[in-house]
Amino acid sequence: MQLGRYEEILIDLARKSDRLMVMTAENRAAIRNLPGIIPERFIDVGICEQTMIGAAAGLALRGRTPIVHALATFLAFRAYEFIRTDVGIPGLPVKLVGAVAGFLSDGNGPTHQALEDLSLMRGIPGMHVFCPADEDELVGALPTLIENPAPWYVRYNVLPAAVPHTAPFQVGKAEVLAQGKDVTLLTYGFLLREAAKAKELLEAQHLSVGLVNMRMLKPLDEAAVLAAAKQSSLLVTIEDHFQTGGLYSALGETMLKHRQSARVLPIALEERWFKPGLLPDVLEHEGFTGAKLAQRIVRAL
Amino acid sequence: MTQQTVSPTARSPHAELEALALRVREHIIRMATKGGCFIGASLSCADLLVHLYSRVLRVSPETVADPNRDYLLLSKGHDVPALYGTLAELGYFPRERLKEHLKTTDSIYWHPNRAIPGIEFHSGSLGHLLSVGLGIALDVKRQQADNRVFVVLGDGECNEGSVWEGCLVAGAHKLDNLVAIVDRNEFQANIRTEELIPLEPLDAKFRAFGWAVKTIDGHSFAELEEAFAHLPYESGKPTAVIARTVRGKGLPSIERRADRWFVNFTAPEVEMLLKELHDGVASQLTSETLMVR
Numbered sequence: 001m002q003l004g005r006y007e008e009i010l011i012d013l014a015r016k017s018d019r020l021m022v023m024t025a026e027n028r029a030a031i032r033n034l035p036g037i038i039p040e041r042f043i044d045v046g047i048c049e050q051t052m053i054g055a056a057a058g059l060a061l062r063g064r065t066p067i068v069h070a071l072a073t074f075l076a077f078r079a080y081e082f083i084r085t086d087v088g089i090p091g092l093p094v095k096l097v098g099a100v101a102g103f104l105s106d107g108n109g110p111t112h113q114a115l116e117d118l119s120l121m122r123g124i125p126g127m128h129v130f131c132p133a134d135e136d137e138l139v140g141a142l143p144t145l146i147e148n149p150a151p152w153y154v155r156y157n158v159l160p161a162a163v164p165h166t167a168p169f170q171v172g173k174a175e176v177l178a179q180g181k182d183v184t185l186l187t188y189g190f191l192l193r194e195a196a197k198a199k200e201l202l203e204a205q206h207l208s209v210g211l212v213n214m215r216m217l218k219p220l221d222e223a224a225v226l227a228a229a230k231q232s233s234l235l236v237t238i239e240d241h242f243q244t245g246g247l248y249s250a251l252g253e254t255m256l257k258h259r260q261s262a263r264v265l266p267i268a269l270e271e272r273w274f275k276p277g278l279l280p281d282v283l284e285h286e287g288f289t290g291a292k293l294a295q296r297i298v299r300a301l
Numbered sequence: 302m303t304q305q306t307v308s309p310t311a312r313s314p315h316a317e318l319e320a321l322a323l324r325v326r327e328h329i330i331r332m333a334t335k336g337g338c339f340i341g342a343s344l345s346c347a348d349l350l351v352h353l354y355s356r357v358l359r360v361s362p363e364t365v366a367d368p369n370r371d372y373l374l375l376s377k378g379h380d381v382p383a384l385y386g387t388l389a390e391l392g393y394f395p396r397e398r399l400k401e402h403l404k405t406t407d408s409i410y411w412h413p414n415r416a417i418p419g420i421e422f423h424s425g426s427l428g429h430l431l432s433v434g435l436g437i438a439l440d441v442k443r444q445q446a447d448n449r450v451f452v453v454l455g456d457g458e459c460n461e462g463s464v465w466e467g468c469l470v471a472g473a474h475k476l477d478n479l480v481a482i483v484d485r486n487e488f489q490a491n492i493r494t495e496e497l498i499p500l501e502p503l504d505a506k507f508r509a510f511g512w513a514v515k516t517i518d519g520h521s522f523a524e525l526e527e528a529f530a531h532l533p534y535e536s537g538k539p540t541a542v543i544a545r546t547v548r549g550k551g552l553p554s555i556e557r558r559a560d561r562w563f564v565n566f567t568a569p570e571v572e573m574l575l576k577e578l579h580d581g582v583a584s585q586l587t588s589e590t591l592m593v594r
Contacts, residue, residue, distance in 0.1 A: 021440075043439060046473065048466040051432040055470070058436020061422065062368075062444075082463075085426050086433060090415070 001033050005139050006158055010034060010067070013146055014041045020146060021059050024069040025052045029099060030156060031069060049074045053082035053094070060092035065146055072098030072114035072155065073105075080120055087151045088124040094151050096121075101131075101155040102189060102240030103274065103282050110273035114155075119245020121153040122218045128152040128171070129218040131188040133162040137215065141169040155189055162193035163213070172219035176227075177211040183297060184210030184228040186247060187238040188217065194283065195238050197290020202297060217247060222254045229255065229262040236265045236297055240288070243268040265300045267293065315522035321390055322351045323578070326551045328386030328399055330574045336403040337565025338411060339379035341555060345486035345519070345546040346453060347383045352525040353451060353482075354387050362393045365419055371448055374434045377455030377484065378412040378424030379563075385409060385417070393419035428461025430454075431481060435471045438479040449532065451480045457489035460498050465510070468539075472511025477533035480540040481512075484519065486548035491559050507541040519544025553583035 003011070011034055014020040022034060023043045035042045045052045049070050056066035068075070075098045076083070087094045098117060105112040121129050128150050132138035135158040145152050148171060167175045183202065187195040192213050199209045210232055212224055228235055237248040248266040255262055267288070275285050283289045287296060313319060329343045353373060354360075360370040375384050382402075389396045394417060401407035408416040412425030424430050434452040441448045458464060471479050483503065487494050494500050504514045513534035517524040525544075533540045548562075549555030552574055555564075566574065573584040 040443065043474075045470045048470055050428075050463045051435070051466040051470050054429055054432020054463070054467070055436030055439060057422075058433040058438075059440050060436075061433070062437055062440040064440060081426060082429065082432070086429055089423060 003033055004030065004158060005135055006142070006156075007031050007034050009139050009142050011037055013143060014038050017065075017146075019063060019065045021064045021066045022069075023052055023056055023059075023066050025049045025074070027070050027099060030097065030158075049079040050082045053079045054086050056094045057086035057090070057092055060087075060094050065093045065095065067095040067097060067146065069097045069099065069156075071112060072101035072117050073112050076114055076117035076120055076153070083121075083151075084124050088127060091126045092151060093149050095145060096151070096153045097156050098153065099156045103279060103286075103288070104157065104190065104240075105276075106279045106282055107276050109276045113273050115240070115242045115269055115273065116245060117153070117155070118217050118241050118247075119249070122245065122250065124151075126150055127218060128216065130216050131155040132157050132215070133165075133189060133192040133213055134159050136161050136165060137169065140165075144169060144171060157190055159190045159193075162190060163196045165213075169215070172216055172221055174215055174221035174224035175213040176224055177213060178209065179228075179231055180210030181208035181232060183207060183234040183236060183301065184212060184232040185236045185238060185297075186212045186214055186225070186228065186251065188214040188247060189240060191238050191240055191288060194288055194290045194293055198293035198297065201290060201294035205298065207301070214247060217250055220250050220254060222258070225251055225254050226258055226260060229260055234263050234265060234297075234301060236267060236300075238267045238288070238293060241268055243270050265297065267296060318348075318351055318355055318522050321355065321387075322348050324390055325351055325383060325386035326578055327575060328389065328396075329382040330552075330571055330578060332382040332385075332399065332402045333564050333574075334566045334568060334571050337563060338382045338402070339562060340382075340552075340564045341488065341548040341558070341562050342377065342380040342455065342484065342486065343383040344550045344552065344555070345548045346380050346484040346544075347386070347550070348520045348522065349453070349482065349484065349525065349544050349546070350383050350387045352522055353529070354391055356526065357529045358451065359449075360419075362391065362418065365393065369446060369448055372421050372434065372437055372450045374421050374424070374430040374450070374452045375413050376424055376430035376434075376452050377427065377458045380455070380484070381411070381413045384413065384420070388417070388419040427455070427458040428463035431464055431467035431471070435467055435474070435476055435479055438471070438476045439474060441478055442474075442476065447478070449478050449480060451482060454481055454483045456483055456485045456487065456494050456500055456503070459483065459500055459503070460489070468507065468510040468512065471539045475537040476539045477535070477537055480532060480542065481507075482542045482544055484546055485543050486546045488548045488557075488559065488562070490562050493559070503543055504541070507543075511538060512541045513538040514541045514543065516543040516545065519546035520550055551578050553577065553581065554586040
């Protein structure tokens with residue numbers, strides 16, 4: 001059987017360190033072959049997200065670093081109180097990997113749409129929040145996030161490279177892909193691909209366009225945000241998350257904290273779940289394709 | 302002399318534990334003032350905790366961080382005065398520190414805090430520590446170690462779905478190093494369990510989830526001794542001990558009173574209750590400071 005890169009690196013890291021323990025609440029999509037290869041390092045608790053988090057805390061108390069897998073909605077929402085109480089309060093090194101967050105739940109419908117996961121996770125003291133743009137970024141960060149002693153929430157994403165990455169992963173650092181005078185697009189997760197397309201289309205209209213891959217919502221790269229605000233006359237936050245509590249909010253908090261102001265166009269889901277469908281159709285319908293993003297941005301300029 | 306003399310005060314085989322439990326109850330009563338505490342549930346599990354820490358758990362003040370120690374997790378966290386009293390009496394931290402209850406200068410408050418020596422994990426939100434305990438038990442199994450994990454549950458707490466999730470998972474993973482003890486005092490906060498969400502037959506519920514079960518009198522040191530002498534009851538099965546107890550045990554004016562869950566007594570009332578504890582006779586307690594939550 002073909003191993004995914006995520007799975008391959010996880011197995012490799014588990015072989016190097018006996019602290020690593022891979023867990024799931026019967027969601028094996030990311031780790032289909034791992035149980036057969038390193039059964040002694042794998043625990044499936046069945047469809048019991050709350051128990052998985054409590055058990056992960058117990059394992060962490062024994063010195064392990066559990067990396068737990070579930071769909072983002074059931075992890076972040078159903079087990080939220082277990083995460084904030086059993087992992088957040090003691091600050092245990094449990095790594096929470098949520099699958100099909102944001103638009104990636106495509107045809108599942110609102111029960112599976114994690115659009116407030118980042119807001120909730122950002123609210124937990126000490127929690128690190130990582131939204132990789134693609135598989136490269138996810139697997140590139142894996143050794144760092146497993147080694148880091150903090151609890152982490154990760155929006156699992158193994159889509160092909162959104163853009164060629166220029167900067168290696170660093171905790172709390174954004175990847176500044178381009179600087180621009182007219183507008184800077186700030187985004188995270190797989191939407192980086194659409195933002196990069198929008199950038200090209202805007203540049204074709206002779207606009208100077210910056211592009212920042214935020215990578216982490218917590219800790220947020222405040223310097224990157226402040227620099228973008230200084231350089232560009234418009235900032236655009238692009239995210240598959242409710243407008244409340246995500247990047248737009250984090251940007252606002254940063255600007256207030258540093259007593260800076262900026263013109264900001266938030267592109268997010270405003271007070272509603274999105275229309276379920278296949279991912280390309282969802283992006284089209286919701287106005288998140290590169291072309292639609294560019295149109296929305298031109299209107300705001 | 303041929304006439305046999307019978308000692309009028311035959312010493313109980315459990316005199317030492319009874320004396321210790323009495324001192325723990327004194328601590329609980331003293332914590333029920335200047336802000337108060339959850340007195341009823343604390344008094345119901347005092348004998349249980351005294352027995353476990355004195356006779357069962359392989360842990361001591363010197364081995365609280367030893368990876369081979371036994372673990373005790375207090376899942377129904379509001380009875381922590383009983384645990385703090387027990388730990389203080391057994392030398393995990395100075396008894397004097399109990400006077401710091403609810404002072405922001407220390408870390409002793411209404412629910413367990415693992416900053417206090419001997420406390421393995423915090424609780425307060427019900428239905429959490431069976432899962433945490435099973436995580437510890439899983440790791441112990443995987444390390445091929447022989448530590449045991451004891452989780453004290455409240456019976457009201459068994460309303461929580463996560464308790465039953467934990468039971469299901471512990472059974473599936475054959476965690477025979479895990480012991481759940483239900484402090485079966487038959488009360489939720491202010492209502493009898495069987496009047497609100499009946500739990501009986503509780504033993505059959507645990508059995509159906511793949512656990513080996515014993516029901517005992519949680520105030521009888523003889524029965525406690527027998528219940529914990531040989532664990533697990535069955536190889537490959539987690540153990541459940543249903544300890545039948547009396548909420549408020551030791552204070553006749555508190556026992557089985559729905560309105561005496563959380564209390565905050567005045568200093569003279571505390572003195573009345575200490576007398577009541579020793580005499581076994583109900584005082585004329587007419588507290589106006591009772592807080593029903």
